[in-house]
Amino acid sequence: MSDLFAGLHADAYDRVYGNRRLLARILRQLRAHRAGMVGSALLVAGSVLLTASVPIVVSRLIDQAGGGSGPGLLLCLFVVAAAVLAWAMNWARQAITARLVGGMVYQLQSEAADAALAKDVAFYDENSVGKVLSRVTGDTEGFGSVLTLTLNLISQLFLVVLLGGVVFWIDPGLGLVIVAALPFLLGTALAFRRVARTAASATRRVMAKVNANVHETMLGIAVAKNFGREQAVYGDFDEVNRLSYRVYVRQGLIYAVILPVLTLLAGLATAVVLYQGGRFAVLGRLSAGEWYFALQALGMLWQPVTQAASFWSLFQQGLAAAERVFALIDSDHAVVQSGNAPVTALSGAVEARGLHFRYGSGATVFRDFDVRLAPRETVAVVGHTGGGKSTLAKLIARAYDFQGGELLVDGRDIRGLDLLAYRRRVGVVPQHPFIFAGTLAENIAYGRPGADRADVVRAVERIGHRVWDRSMPMSLDDPLAAGGQGVSVGQRQLIALARMFVREPDILLLDEPTASVDPLTERGIQDALSRLCADRTVLVIAHRLSTIRRADRVLVLHGGEIAEQGGFGELLRRDGPFAALYATYYAHQESA
Numbered sequence: 010m011s012d013l014f015a016g017l018h019a020d021a022y023d024r025v026y027g028n029r030r031l032l033a034r035i036l037r038q039l040r041a042h043r044a045g046m047v048g049s050a051l052l053v054a055g056s057v058l059l060t061a062s063v064p065i066v067v068s069r070l071i072d073q074a075g076g077g078s079g080p081g082l083l084l085c086l087f088v089v090a091a092a093v094l095a096w097a098m099n100w101a102r103q104a105i106t107a108r109l110v111g112g113m114v115y116q117l118q119s120e121a122a123d124a125a126l127a128k129d130v131a132f133y134d135e136n137s138v139g140k141v142l143s144r145v146t147g148d149t150e151g152f153g154s155v156l157t158l159t160l161n162l163i164s165q166l167f168l169v170v171l172l173g174g175v176v177f178w179i180d181p182g183l184g185l186v187i188v189a190a191l192p193f194l195l196g197t198a199l200a201f202r203r204v205a206r207t208a209a210s211a212t213r214r215v216m217a218k219v220n221a222n223v224h225e226t227m228l229g230i231a232v233a234k235n236f237g238r239e240q241a242v243y244g245d246f247d248e249v250n251r252l253s254y255r256v257y258v259r260q261g262l263i264y265a266v267i268l269p270v271l272t273l274l275a276g277l278a279t280a281v282v283l284y285q286g287g288r289f290a291v292l293g294r295l296s297a298g299e300w301y302f303a304l305q306a307l308g309m310l311w312q313p314v315t316q317a318a319s320f321w322s323l324f325q326q327g328l329a330a331a332e333r334v335f336a337l338i339d340s341d342h343a344v345v346q347s348g349n350a351p352v353t354a355l356s357g358a359v360e361a362r363g364l365h366f367r368y369g370s371g372a373t374v375f376r377d378f379d380v381r382l383a384p385r386e387t388v389a390v391v392g393h394t395g396g397g398k399s400t401l402a403k404l405i406a407r408a409y410d411f412q413g414g415e416l417l418v419d420g421r422d423i424r425g426l427d428l429l430a431y432r433r434r435v436g437v438v439p440q441h442p443f444i445f446a447g448t449l450a451e452n453i454a455y456g457r458p459g460a461d462r463a464d465v466v467r468a469v470e471r472i473g474h475r476v477w478d479r480s481m482p483m484s485l486d487d488p489l490a491a492g493g494q495g496v497s498v499g500q501r502q503l504i505a506l507a508r509m510f511v512r513e514p515d516i517l518l519l520d521e522p523t524a525s526v527d528p529l530t531e532r533g534i535q536d537a538l539s540r541l542c543a544d545r546t547v548l549v550i551a552h553r554l555s556t557i558r559r560a561d562r563v564l565v566l567h568g569g570e571i572a573e574q575g576g577f578g579e580l581l582r583r584d585g586p587f588a589a590l591y592a593t594y595y596a597h598q599e600s601a
């Protein structure tokens with residue numbers, strides 16, 4: 010079973026708070042809900058007092074009846090009124106608690122979602138979307154359950170102390186009998202808790218395994234079908250599913266033992282109190298009412314005591330969930346600006362001087378790297394895979410921070426610029442542009458906040474109606490599915506270019522898709538690209554020969570260094586690294 014524990018190590022964003030800091034952080038989170046908490050605490054106190062008062066009053070009633078004076082009507086009314094009031098208070102407490110906890114979870118979820126949105130791209134490299142999602146949803150709810158649990162436990166402990174105190178006050182000897190029974194109950198519950206916790210965590214892990222397996226299968230379903238590997242995939246799933254079956258059965262069997270044993274112990278304790286109390290009553294040391302009260306008190310006591318045993322592990326799980334959410338909210342940004350100088354229009358000069366960069370603790374990508382992009386220059390970056398082409402674009406987009414050297418934009422340190430304003434002047438077209446759920450027009454308008462229909466129509470015109478109308482059968486008002494199901498590679502590229510026409514960035518970073526489209530669409534895309542690249546600085550990770558030909562300069566990146574640079578014709582004539590690349594990758598495109 011040890012493999013179930015694999016991969017559950019804490020990572021960079023699971024900041025460990027330490028108990029004291031975590032408690033302080035939780036209290037800070039709760040501060041905004043002070044009034045609700047005080048209200049809830051008062052109702053807890055009220056409902057516990059009323060709940061406890063019923064057996065006390067009934068025991069008095071029994072004694073009065075025994076004394077021949079008959080149950081007083083007033084006392085009867087009191088019992089009924091107390092029960093109704095206790096019920097009402099309990100209801101109010103539950104309602105207030107539900108509102109309180111719901112409000113806190115809502116607030117925490119909003120903060121976590123805000124934090125997740127504000128994170129840098131680097132954060133998502135290290136944290137899968139599924140993991141962030143579970144922090145924003147599951148872990149915030151875990152925090153809510155801790156609050157509910159704590160409030161319930163406080164009310165039950167209050168009841169235990171109150172009832173126990175009254176029993177001791179009536180007869181310390183009987184009190185001792187009850188107290189003597191508690192360690193057995195608590196000890197057994199604690200022992201079971203240990204077993205139950207192991208079973209529960211194995212169940213959680215195996216469920217995570219099943220989910221991961223299904224997730225992976227669904228993601229790779231097309232590949233599995235292409236290779237006819239469905240049976241092997243099913244085999245893998247069947248294996249984890251069988252494991253999950255065994256773990257579930259084991260958990261069920263363990264739980265099936267726990268409750269009856271605890272009930273048996275509580276029954277034995279009740280029998281002892283029944284016997285001892287009866288003896289005391291016969292000896293005249295205890296009245297019949299007091300005997301009744303002691304039995305009632307024991308009945309009310311044993312449930313909170315056994316619940317308190319399981320409380321700690323649930324509480325710890327909740328605390329761990331809360332810590333994960335706070336770690337998400339409080340973690341530092343990977344990209345840190347040293348200033349926030351205003352950025353309006355940029356002329357688009359970009360210069361790296363002695364740049365050092367590596368991803369997290371990975372290998373260094375750039376060491377003492379120099380490069381210069383002149384304003385309005387189009388630079389095509391080529392090179393073998395892993396050479397650092399995308400990384401260079403990401404650094405200019407300020408998706409990552411670099412560890413040494415300088416990156417200047419218009420002669421200004423990129424770290425000193427207002428990040429939001431800078432990013433507004435930069436346009437990024439990834440290899441696989443993302444399509445959001447919404448109409449085609451909305452997807453294009455996404456290029457710039459506040460863009461309207463006229464901007465969208467203008468962008469389509471700048472792409473050119475010939476290529477647009479031929480390639481896009483849908484109208485601007487047609488809805489597209491999230492993720493772009495049913496939108497082809499060429500159509501995605503056109504949408505991404507239209508977004509950039511709406512955005513009008515000063516610096517354009519473009520990662521050309523490797524997938525080819527039909528020659529007519531290709532031609533149309535190239536024309537649109539030429540129009541887009543005019544009047545701005547462009548760094549294009551080029552896969553198309555036509556793009557390389559059109560560029561002002563070609564930059565060959567190998568192993569994080571510039572192997573060669575210059576104009577297309579010039580580089581070909583030099584017969585160096587570019588000529589070799591050309592022969593391998595691009596020459597065949599000449600004939601296409």
Ligand SMILES: Nc1ncnc2c1ncn2[C@@H]1O[C@H](COP(=O)(O)OP(=O)(O)OP(=O)(O)O)[C@@H](O)[C@H]1O
Nearest residue numbers: 134368371374392393394395396397398399400401
């Ligand atoms: N998110 C990341 N975390 C860690 N290492 C990374 C990350 N992204 C890239 N790398 C590493 O950095 C180096 C440069 O990668 P980069 O993506 O910039 O290369 P590239 O030239 O764009 O390659 P390709 O043409 O395949 O896209 C590679 O060794 C790669 O493994």
